[in-house]
Amino acid sequence: MNLLTDAWIPVQQQGSYQKIGLQQLLCGEASGELCLPRDDMELAGLQLLCAITQVLFTPKDKKELGRFVQQPLTPENYAEACKSKMDWFDLDHPQTPFMQIRGVDAKEPTPMDKLLAGVADGTNKTFVNPPGLGEALCGGCAAIALFNVANNAPSMGGGFKGSLRGSTPITVLIKGNDLRQTLWLNVLTEETAESVMPWYQATNNQRPNYLDTVKAGDKFPASAIGLARGLLWQPAHFELLPAQKTGICSCCGCDEPVYRGFKKAKFNYTVEGVWPHPLSSRTFTVKKGEKEERFPSFTTTAPTWTHLSKLVVDQLDDKQGQQAAPVLQQARTFMTANKIQLIIGGYRNNQATVLERRHEFFSLAQGWAEHGLVIHKIIEGGLAYKTALRKSLFTFVSGALVNPGSKSSRDKISEICGCIEAVYYQQTEHLLHQVFAEVKFAAPDSTLQALNRKLKTVVIDLFEQATTPYRQEPKMLKALALARRSLHKSLKELEPEGAKA
Structure with missing residues (x-):
């Protein structure tokens, strides 16, 4: 054949x-x-x-x-x-x-x-x-x-x-x-x-x-x-x-x-050295004057949108940086008038064993080529709200445990926080895809503010779902109060400057 x-x-x-x-x-x-x-x-x-x-x-x-x-x-x-x-x-x-x-x-x-x-x-x-x-x-x-x-x-x-x-x-x-x-x-x-x-x-x-x-x-x-x-x-x-x-x-x-x-x-x-494959982005760090390059891969269960910045945005300085795939570098010179659709895929592995495979479609609105910082801000916001949720739940579970420093307790904390983190990603993935496809890159403020409000709502709802079963137990009330205070403090810090006032 x-x-x-x-x-x-x-x-x-x-x-x-x-x-x-x-x-x-x-x-x-x-x-x-x-x-x-x-x-x-x-x-x-x-x-x-x-x-x-x-x-x-x-x-x-x-x-x-x-x-x-x-x-x-x-x-x-x-x-x-x-x-x-x-x-x-x-x-x-x-x-x-x-x-x-x-x-x-x-x-x-x-x-x-x-x-x-x-x-x-x-x-x-x-x-x-x-x-x-x-x-x-x-x-x-x-x-x-x-x-x-x-x-x-x-x-x-x-x-x-x-x-x-x-x-x-x-x-x-x-x-x-x-x-x-x-x-x-x-x-x-x-x-x-x-x-x-x-x-x-x-x-x-x-x-x-x-x-x-x-x-x-x-x-x-x-x-x-x-x-x-x-x-x-x-x-x-x-x-x-x-x-x-x-x-x-x-x-x-x-x-x-x-x-x-x-x-x-x-x-x-x-x-x-590294061969510059046309369909792969590259990241690099400079250590002791030597430039070390590598290709990004899926190393955790975090969804593909969390990687999008290093896949499509160039960011270079003296110590570290990233370069988009050559086909995207080329597309920036003639595909700027319309949105661009991307096919992104790969495996997550543990040595020779495949743990997960991915094959996803993304749409980026017109302006994607010139406004990489906006892509970075969208991702940064999505991750920041996830971190706020995880931090508050960590506070809650740690406060409820008798010996939070023990290995069994640390494993329990990691399990609970990991489960809620996975649910957060599931509930926000479609929202993030929609934002990338529809954002006005030249004037993104209103889109970013709307995204923040929706992410805040998701985080509060998930926090309530995770903690509701324990509210009737007196010994949990202190831990719950500390966790809720931590959550609202983190959410306040994520609000735009004008909204805080």
């Missing part, structure tokens, strides 16, 4: 499910929205399509990119671009199969479910996955799974290398009016690529590392990795077993040739 010529892209349009080819999509011959039963596979499929489009067609400048966004390619343009890269995307190539290495030395094959993050690591109850979900994968789903493991999922542990972005990075994509537009909006122009990676031209003719392999133990700088090579980087050695001619794909459900196992092997090398 070849990703450039075969129909492997699962889409749904007007209730009809089908698989289409990349040429059909980019040439406007067919369309639809990606449709897979797992949201992380949909996200990885979209990333893979963006990567292939970037590799085949890198626009010279914004003008050419705009033309690609507005007008489908001709079949002749597509065929010409694919001519020299057919071997790159052949899943069964005899020497250089897509995202694989021939001749992997493994004692026994590994079941295909190990390519689906979170299915075979003992946490599939988290995802409510049906039995046998990764038993057999068709060519398209196998290609997406190989790409996902290489770019988004935790490494397989035990010495296996992770992606160029580290473990479980957050991915940010721009959503267009349809799937074809979405692909182009997440492609860098040559101008942007040169600004993000000054070594772009010098490395422009590189091939993926499953074609031009890295030697075991090699050490090289991130600047030695070109754009195409980095987008299709394979950090481990995988090799699919030969496909069975007939079968049912346990992921997409299609009746076609399927793969039921693969071979895997550890492979060690060292990349020095």
